[in-house]
Amino acid sequence: MPIQVLSDELSSRIAAGEVIERPASVVKELVENSLDAGSTRIDVQVVGGGANSITVVDNGDGIPADELPVAFERFATSKIDETSDLITIGTLGFRGEALPSIASVARVEITSRHGGAEAGASYVVDFGKPGLLEAAGAPQGTRISVSGLFTNVPARLKFLGSGGRELSRIQRMLASLALVCPRVAFSLAADGRERLRTVGSGGILDAVSGVYGQKIADQMLLLEADESAAFSVDGLISSPSLNRSNRTYMTLSVNGRWIQSRRLTYAIEQAHYGFLPERRFPIAVARIHTPLDDVDANVHPAKTEV
Template identity: 85%
Template sequence: MPIHVLSDELSSRIAAGEVIERPASVVKELVENSLDAGSTRVAVEVAGGGARSITVVDNGQGIPAGQLAIAFERFATSKIDESSDLIAIGTLGFRGEALPSIASVASVEVTSKEAGADAGARYLVDFGKPGSLEAAGVPEGTRIVVSGLFKNVPARLKFLGSAGRELSRIQTMLASLALIHPEVAFSLNADGRDRLRTTGSGNMIDAVSGVYGQKIAGQMLLLEADESAAFSVDGIVSSPSLNRSNRTYLTLSVNGRWIQSRRLSYAIEQAYHGFLPERRFPIAVARIRTPLDDVDANVHPAKAEVRFLREDLVYSVVQRAIRGVLTAYAPVHELGSGRARGSTGLLRTPISAGGLHVPGGPRGPGGYERPPGGRPEQGERTTSTPGASGVGYSQWPEPLSSPGPEIASSSGLAVDLVSGPASGPTSGQAPLSETQDQDTPGSGGSSSSAATPRETLPVLRVIGQAHETYIVAEGPDGVYLIDQHAAHERVTFERVKARFDENVIESQPLLEPVSVDLAPGVMTIVHEHLEELNRVGWGVEEFGGNSLIVRSVPAPLAVRASGGGAGNVFVTVLDELSEGGSGESWRERMFASIACHSSVRAGQTLSIDECKDLIRQLEKADQPNTCPHGRPTIVQLTVSDLEREFKRR
């Protein structure tokens, strides 16, 4: 095929693909133009997740009528004049690509009035074809309407997510800009519904309150910038007691530009080292100021990344600033208590060192071993509630033996594992196949003969528990180690999934409903998946803005959510589900998240009966060899392995 020059139309579409990936890209480019224009108010309206229409209105300096058409020419900009300007870029936009790129893949109407002008003007570009310029009576500022995005690029349109998912990306992006620029009043309306609103007071606490809610804002710590330093950071960070399960709540900016940086995110995480448990992350807004010629903003098509001349110095400044605030905030520790006075248990009590644990300690009611520290005499039971729309509600099954042993942990979790009668040998010497059969999670109450062949676990004899984490059992060909958390996750996952598929809601009403404040993007996920959340047992209602009332929780989470913990559990589950996915994959991850947070933990003592019951339930699982996240539940050390290690062969 001979080499040829592409047409202007085709080259424009290709160039647009680098800058405009999805509706959120359009909003970002337009809002950044508004900020460069000195706007103090920016209002965004979207329909259909932005694919149908996007409207951005600001009160900035406006565009002169004679320059509206020029603004849609490629590489036309008012922000730089010569190549030396690229060395020290002080504006968010500078390439002159945003408007022509958007106009090549959408219909764009812009109306604008320059400050002090007698009248404004209106200009239309329809998928790259310029229209006429006409006078218009409009207020000072600029209004841009983008409609039919990617209508002329079907290949790009079909790869967009659902309207809810695209809206979530817009909310996340706009919320980040609102946190970085608290001096600007932002608002977002989606399909006639307010999703985000900030005051523009210039106060970081007010901005956090508008984005995350007042509860979170009340637990934030201010970062004060050193105005005399060339490199400085200011913003706001959460106290250690306020943390999340992913990095979604980390917001970074450099000289007012919202960026994404793994290295700087890691600097924030390292600043919290020792303050947060593993795999927990803070809420933070870090606004970094550097000399303009020390940062290169022209290294990414969407300007989402920057390159620092002295990256190690910036990393150090961020880490020291946040660490200093946390150290000053840290409460005094009580001598010998293992936790801080007034703390929320962030410093976890070390798990007792110990090899093999063969239960034989103090006994509770019914002759079962009572874990150290005792346990409630009776576990909380769920109630049977009539369902709406003809959906059946049932009880989470009571244990067949009463009272059954529960496992108390420092997290407040109590798990009732024994659902079989306390009859027959209890010393752990009898094979599990001789114990009484019963319905188990994942079986759906059906016969043990499945229609689809599957690999089952061998008959195991429980010996004890190692490091309060692994169940040790003997099998026909060696020793088996079972991860108690992973095994219980698998059992609970299949039970929750089976009940969901059967359209049976197993829910625990809360004695006192709790309110939770969600990030704007997470709130959209709730709207998109509300029916699925209800079917799995969450009872939630909107409470204005980005707040929800949680009235009930899935039955497996009943104990974990007791004592006011329902809100934290709900936020944690949603955070884990906000990474993406839809349909069946989203539901699978929802089941896995519920199973993870309701399962027995590492470091919890189990009695022989509890170990036996857990393995018996695992034997009946459809996929007993892995947890829902893919980790192994069981590891075998064969007789041959043992003989080889002991030099018997």
């Protein structure tokens, strides 16, 4: 077979495999877009563990009507303009891959009204095929519905776990974002049943109460940062008497970006060495603050490693 340039459809399908692995990936990308839009409230609804449908509604800045079709083009973004911007990325998203990747493996309907606009607009992309841009009544913000995820990629669909297992992944991920961004009110409903709700007061203890319950929040120890320092860490840590059987209760962030780092979780574990029973782990929220040019967020498609 001769060397040839891949079609847009095939290249989009390949790119989707890098960015969108499962329903939780979709929720993460959409919620991070909402956070970048300055939202103070984000509501997530899923059906069938997200395989049937995912809906994310926010009260952020919204998208101008004429930019909705552009948002579904690969590498279209409002967050960076030139190479040097990669050095000081202050947003959670920046590549312009999320929406086109999702829309290549699902049906996506978006309704949005930009701040100051008299009316909103809606737009549909059906498994990579764009529809019509239409006027729509809507409050300021954005509503995105994703349905039929991976039905055009049967092998990927078979790879998904049960609805309950996929929901657990979504809930853990959204809980982590809620702890990292306590100023935002989050909610998660699954098959019509509420699974998570935070108040968005800005207080990290309130966020912990919404995620884990007030009883656990009352037992957490506050870590305060030196706000005058270029590098600082704040958050919460549990007392030795409050521990868990796995590491999923340790939440990490760098400059407001939720991350996963085996090295950092190991450091937290070592700080508790001798204080916890064997194979028990603390509950922790560690938020690292450092100059933007000290961080490279462009090392993995999922942007959970820096």
